[in-house]
Every structure is written in C-alpha cells, then in structure tokens.
Amino acid sequence: EHPKTSNFLRQIIEKDLAEATYAGRKWGGSPGDAAHHAAGQPDPARVRLRFPPEPNGYLHVGHAKSICLNFGLARDYGGICHLRFDDTNPEKEDTEYVDAIKDAVQWLGFDWLNNGPRGIEVNLYQASDYFDFMYRAAEYLIECGNAYVDEQSADEMRIHRGDFVKPGVNSPFRTRTPAENLARFREMRDGKLADGAAVLRAKIDMASPNINMRDPAIYRIRRAHHHNTGDKWCIYPMYTYAHPIEDALEQITHSICTLEFEDQRPFYDWLLDKLAEGQLIATPHPRQYEFARLNLTYVLTSKRKLAQLVNEKRVSGWDDPRMPTIVGLRRRGYTPEAIHLFAERIGVTKSDSWIDYSTLEGALRDTLDPIAPRAMAVLDPVKLVLTNWDEVMGAGTLDDCSAPVHPHHPEQGKREFKIGKEVWIERTDYEETPPKGFFRLFPGSKVRLKYGHVIECTGAMKDANGNVTEVLATLIPDTKSGTPGSDAVKVKGVITWVGVDDAVQAEVRLYDRLFTEAHPEADGKDFLENLNPNSLSVVTAYVEPSLASVAVGQRFQFERHGYFVTDLKDHAAGKAVFNRVTGMKDSWGK
Ligand code: ATP
Numbered sequence: 001e002h003p004k005t006s007n008f009l010r011q012i013i014e015k016d017l018a019e020a021t022y023a024g025r026k027w028g029g030s031p032g033d034a035a036h037h038a039a040g041q042p043d044p045a046r047v048r049l050r051f052p053p054e055p056n057g058y059l060h061v062g063h064a065k066s067i068c069l070n071f072g073l074a075r076d077y078g079g080i081c082h083l084r085f086d087d088t089n090p091e092k093e094d095t096e097y098v099d100a101i102k103d104a105v106q107w108l109g110f111d112w113l114n115n116g117p118r119g120i121e122v123n124l125y126q127a128s129d130y131f132d133f134m135y136r137a138a139e140y141l142i143e144c145g146n147a148y149v150d151e152q153s154a155d156e157m158r159i160h161r162g163d164f165v166k167p168g169v170n171s172p173f174r175t176r177t178p179a180e181n182l183a184r185f186r187e188m189r190d191g192k193l194a195d196g197a198a199v200l201r202a203k204i205d206m207a208s209p210n211i212n213m214r215d216p217a218i219y220r221i222r223r224a225h226h227h228n229t230g231d232k233w234c235i236y237p238m239y240t241y242a243h244p245i246e247d248a249l250e251q252i253t254h255s256i257c258t259l260e261f262e263d264q265r266p267f268y269d270w271l272l273d274k275l276a277e278g279q280l281i282a283t284p285h286p287r288q289y290e291f292a293r294l295n296l297t298y299v300l301t302s303k304r305k306l307a308q309l310v311n312e313k314r315v316s317g318w319d320d321p322r323m324p325t326i327v328g329l330r331r332r333g334y335t336p337e338a339i340h341l342f343a344e345r346i347g348v349t350k351s352d353s354w355i356d357y358s359t360l361e362g363a364l365r366d367t368l369d370p371i372a373p374r375a376m377a378v379l380d381p382v383k384l385v386l387t388n389w390d391e392v393m394g395a396g397t398l399d400d401c402s403a404p405v406h407p408h409h410p411e412q413g414k415r416e417f418k419i420g421k422e423v424w425i426e427r428t429d430y431e432e433t434p435p436k437g438f439f440r441l442f443p444g445s446k447v448r449l450k451y452g453h454v455i456e457c458t459g460a461m462k463d464a465n466g467n468v469t470e471v472l473a474t475l476i477p478d479t480k481s482g483t484p485g486s487d488a489v490k491v492k493g494v495i496t497w498v499g500v501d502d503a504v505q506a507e508v509r510l511y512d513r514l515f516t517e518a519h520p521e522a523d524g525k526d527f528l529e530n531l532n533p534n535s536l537s538v539v540t541a542y543v544e545p546s547l548a549s550v551a552v553g554q555r556f557q558f559e560r561h562g563y564f565v566t567d568l569k570d571h572a573a574g575k576a577v578f579n580r581v582t583g584m585k586d587s588w589g590k
Pocket residue numbers: 051052053054055061062063065066256257258292293294295301302303304
C-alpha cells in the first residue's frame with residue numbers, strides 16, 4: 001500500500017524509536033498548564049508530527065508535499081499528526097482560510113473526525129490558544145535575565161544588528177534589570193505603549209555569527225483584532241518565538257520544516273532549553289529538521305503571490321483550475337491518490353531543486369489510467385457525411401456500436417452509442433494534401449471509425465473562404481468492429497468520432513500552463529510578465545451519449561485526448577462542462 005522509500009527523516013525517526021528517545025519524556029509545569037491540555041495524556045512512545053499552516057491563504061501543492069510527508073510519517077510509524085493553525089499573526093489571518101485548510105487536509109485523506117481513511121490519528125490545534133502560556137514563558141525569560149524590553153527605534157535596531165561581516169552592537173536597554181523589564185513588559189501588555197514603541201528581545205549574543213541569535217525580537221506591540229482571541233491582546237509573539245513553544249506544548253517529537261528555517265534552529269533549541277530548565281515544558285524537547293521545499297516548474301508556490309493572482313483577477317479565484325492550490329488542483333481533476341503518488345515519487349531531500357511539472361501530470365495519469373472510464377469526445381468538430389449510407393444501411397437507419405467502459409475491466413460493461421449517416425470528427429483528422437506519414441482522412445484514404453466501420457474518404461465540401469464544412473466518405477460494407485470478417489479491409493488509421501444523432505454538446509475547458517516560463521521568476525522577472533495568454537481556451541465539443549447525465553467531479557479518459565473531469569462548480573444537468581486535467585502521455589498516432 002504505502003511504499004516506504006527510505007529518506008533521512010525516516011532514518012532519524014527510526015533511530016529515535018529504536019533508542020526510545022522520547023519514551024522517558026518528563027513533565028514540567030502544573031496540571032493546569034497548557035502543556036497538559038495541548039496534547040492530552042502523555043503518550044511518550046509515539047512519534048508526534050505536525051503540519052502548521054498559517055491561515056493566511058489557500059494551501060498549494062508545496063503544502064501538499066508537507067502534508068503527505070508529516071501525516072505520512074505519522075501513519076507509517078504509528079504516530080500522531082497535528083493539524084495546527086499557526087495563527088499568531090493577527091493581520092493576515094482569516095477563518096475563511098482556516099476552513100479551506102481543514103477542507104484541503106481532509107480531502108487529501110487525513111481526517112480528524114474519524115481518524116482518517118489513511119489510518120492515522122489527526123488532532124486539531126490552534127497556536128493562538130497558547131497566547132497565555134507564551135506570555136507567561138516570556139515573563140519567565142525576563143525573570144531569569146534572558147529577555148529585555150528594547151525601546152530603540154526600528155532603524156536603530158536594524159543598524160545595531162550588524163550583518164554577516166560586522167558583529168552587532170548591544171542595545172542601551174540591554175542592561176535593564178529583570179524587575180524593570182518585567183514592569184515595562186507588563187505595560188506593553190496593558191496597552192500603555194504605542195504600536196512599535198518597544199519590543200521584547202531574547203538576550204543572547206549580539207556578536208553571534210548567526211544573525212538570528214543576535215537578540216531576536218520575541219514580542220511586538222500591535223493593536224490588531226485576532227480572529228480567535230479578539231481584542232484580548234495588543235502584544236503578539238513573533239513567529240520564531242511562538243513556533244518552538246507550539247511544538248513543545250503539543251509534545252511534538254520531530255518538527256519538520258523547510259530549509260530556510262535552518263538558521264533558526266539554534267534559537268529553537270536555545271529557547272526550548274531555557275523553558276525546559278524552568279520546567280515549563282516537557283523534556284526531551286522537540287527537535288527541528290529541515291527538508292527542501294517543493295519547487296515545481298511553471299508553478300508559483302507562494303501564498304502571497306497566488307493571492308496576488310487572485311486579487312488582480314488574473315485567474316477566476318483560488319480554485320481556478322490553473323492554480324496550484326489544492327482547491328485548484330481538485331477542480332482541475334486531480335485526485336488525492338495522484339498527489340500522494342507525486343509526493344512519494346519526489347521524495348524528501350536536503351537540497352533545493354526543481355521538480356518537472358510532468359512528474360505531477362505523470363502521477364495523475366498513472367493513478368487515473370487504471371480507473372477512469374473511457375469515452376469518445378470530439379473537441380474541434382467538423383461533420384463527416386457517409387454519402388452511401390442510405391444505399392448500404394437504409395435511409396434514416398442508426399446502427400448500434402459499443403465499446404468497453406474500461407479496456408482492462410470487462411466486468412465494468414460496455415458503453416452504447418449509435419452511428420448514422422453523419423458523425424462528428426476532429427477537424428484536424430482531415431487533410432486535403434496530407435503530410436508524409438499522415439494516416440487519417442484525405443481523399444482516397446481508408447480509416448476505421450473506432451468501434452465502427454471502415455470508411456473511404458472521397459473529399460470535402462468547403463465554404464467561400466476555403467474552410468472545410470463537411471468531410472465526405474463512403475462506408476465500406478461488412479467492416480463493423482466486432483463482426484466476422486470486419487478486419488478484412490486493412491487500414492493504417494483509426495479515428496474517434498461521435499454520432500450526430502446521439503452526441504451530447506458540452507463545454508470543454510482546455511487548460512494549459514499558467515506561465516510560459518519553467519521558472520516564472522527567473523532572472524528577477526516579474527511573474528506577471530510570464531503569464532501564458534493561452535492558458536485557457538474554451539471549446540464547444542460533442543461527447544458520446546454515455547456522458548449525458550454524469551455527476552460533478554467525475555473523471556474520464558477521452559480516448560486519444562487525455563483526462564477530463566466534470567467541473568465542480570459549473571457542470572449541471574443539461575449543461576455539461578468538462579475540464580481537461582491533462583493530455584495523454586503518447587501523442588496520437590500520425
Ligand atoms: P507560503 O510561502 O506559500 O506562504 P509558508 O511556508 O509561509 O508558505 P505556511 O502556512 O507557513 O506557509 O506553511 C505550512 C507548512 O507548509 C510549513 O511547515 C512549510 O514548511 C510547508 N510548506 C510551505 N511551502 C512549501 C513548499 N513549497 N514545499 C514544501 N513544504 C512547504
């Protein structure tokens with residue numbers, strides 16, 4: 001079921017399980033602590049991971065990688081995974097995003113309501129529930145001389161921080177006593193200071209070669225309404241301070257994040273070591289491990305930039321089928337299985353690289369091919385008239401044809417459709433003067449109408465501009481697929497078609513890449529300059545009658561064209577709308 005390709009994270013977890021690293025976890029704090037509530041009863045033997053999105057946008061395919069990784073590791077090692085809303089930054093967060101994130105995680109198969117079809121315990125948390133604890137921990141740091149209130153201006157602070165070559169300079173406020181700091185910090189909390197007038201900083205080392213260790217800010221003043229805590233707070237913890245505490249309170253064992261947080265790890269450990277000394281958190285405390293984020297060609301993986309595409313109406317919304325958001329992929333026709341397979345195939349590494357978009361499409365095809373019902377559709381229709389139909393078959397006659405629902409699953413039965421004097425074929429299947437190697441329709445060629453008869457092309461009718469209005473052919477008697485002797489006439493080409501009499505009209509949305517460049521922001525370019533003007537074309541197509549009344553979100557393989565899904569929003573009875581998920585791997589035979 002779950003191929004377990006080894007990777008460095010699996011090796012770390014296996015070692016920790018073998019050495020029972022967390023089995024002797026000791027508890028600090030009082031029973032009333034958030035520490036005891038956050039993760040329920042101590043359960044030190046199990047690994048605990050978390051996926052901690054900030055609810056400031058919709059999740060994208062990069063988050064999907066992280067979800068599959070964290071929930072997948074928990075599942076494979078009998079552990080638990082927390083879905084934690086990292087909602088410590090009040091300004092950009094919204095409950096709309098909280099709901100969308102829950103929905104995306106559930107859709108991927110990790111469901112906290114019934115412990116999930118993927119067999120893993122999922123718990124829901126929000127970081128803002130720990131604001132009281134975070135505040136108390138900050139007072140503790142102050143009391144021990146490990147934090148101070150700094151009232152330098154933002155500019156002074158930036159200059160004094162130094163840079164890679166220049167060590168930092170101590171703030172004049174750094175020598176305040178714990179009592180002074182405590183009083184001032186409480187004034188911050190009580191709204192006595194203006195926004196930005198002071199910050200609480202960890203007191204570490206202004207000369208550290210790691211700039212993140214040069215007394216990082218851990219609390220700031222910000223009068224902003226929070227979607228969970230309302231107006232209770234006018235000071236908010238910084239992400240770098242909040243995140244390790246969230247992990248510790250939830251007894252996370254392995255805190256997996258992307259590589260850009262590598263330089264934050266020393267502060268993560270510094271902070272948790274201090275809080276462990278004060279018995280505010282359990283020990284051993286969680287450890288942070290970094291992996292390479294997903295970079296996918298032709299795709300942006302930044303919530304902020306995706307938000308820009310939505311806000312500037314470059315796409316129809318977060319769920320536009322061209323968006324790499326989970327809602328977008330879903331509406332495009334991607335399945336959870338395809339995304340899991342993709343995540344498994346790309347694996348986990350410690351160095352950044354680009355994954356080719358075709359890897360995602362390949363995972364989709366490989367998961368859909370075995371299950372998607374087949375159908376015929378004509379996307380760029382032109383009429384084909386069988387000029388001898390009336391003599392051979394009888395005027396007004398329709399002949400029954402059938403095809404397997406799935407070629408490898410005869411038990412799924414057959415699709416039925418009819419052939420008559422007129423059928424729709426692809427415009428590109430006719431060439432008056434065929435290029436070399438063209439085996440479809442041209443005057444004198446013989447081809448098979450798939451699942452139907454062999455025909456011989458006799459030419460075409462054109463309008464005044466020379467555009468083909470009808471292709472003409474004659475039916476060769478006794479050649480219908482599946483009847484005795486039907487293969488007596490040899491043909492080099494087989495074409496797809498649907499009957500004019502029983503075809504269903506459908507809107508088909510042909511999606512292509514949203515960007516023309518594999519690296520939409522390469523060479524410092526604005527990604528908006530690389531938007532593909534042809535990323536969507538809408539056609540009126542004809543599809544076979546088996547698709548007359550399909551539900552929304554149903555996936556099909558349109559023979560030779562690729563995979564299509566009925567649109568989640570716009571498809572309705574009597575108004576069929578299909579999205580192209582992806583084309584076929586092999587281009588249609590010439
Ligand atoms: P964005 O930059 O798109 O806003 P983020 O990292 O700020 O993404 P968060 O909500 O903080 O978004 O991310 C939640 C989790 O998803 C984090 O643990 C982060 O490491 C992971 N994540 C985000 N983007 C990617 C990516 N491209 N590949 C792998 N993991 C990712």
